[in-house]
Amino acid sequence: MMGISLQRSWIILSGCAVLMLPILIFTEPLLVSIGQDPMISAVAGTISLWYIPVMFANVFSFTLQMYLQAQSKNMVIAYLAFVTLGLHVFLSWLFTVRLHLGLAGVMTSMVIAMWIPVFGQLIFVFFGGCPLTWTGFSFTALTDLVPILKLSLSSGxxxxxxxWYSTRLVLLTGYMKNAEVALDALSICLNINVGR
Incomplete structure (x- = not known):
């Protein structure tokens, strides 16, 4: 039954990700239309386009992590996270310092780092890591989607x-004079607050 619930979660969350695509694709014009600084809007638009594959990686990553944690398979997640961290640091250095790719290099490194654990977890699940709960794909996953949808909506x-709290702060900061410096300062403050 856990495998069926995992598949149902993939269906619901993939549908939500597809519904969010227009927002990510049109981030720059949306931000400009509400009066944000055009330079910041352009960078945000670029980052949001790079975030599309990350969003779909999150659909699988978070659900697979919960699935594996429910079966006490935490070491698989830990090993994959350790390997991914090393690769992410190396790729970030390679793409930004050595190849001078800038933002594109950073985002490429992030996309790769987000998908590595997903592929590792999928391989583990599909090839016998969870024999009691994963019996393969089933059409049963397409039934009884409403309870999963309700749970997903309330969690969402x-x-x-x-x-939205931090997003509202960023938007309000974007209206200030010298918005770039103000956003940099806000980013530092938010990161310090999250780190506590």
Missing amino acids: VMLCLEL
């Missing part, structure tokens, strides 16, 4: 309320 509302 909670996350949105949490994230």
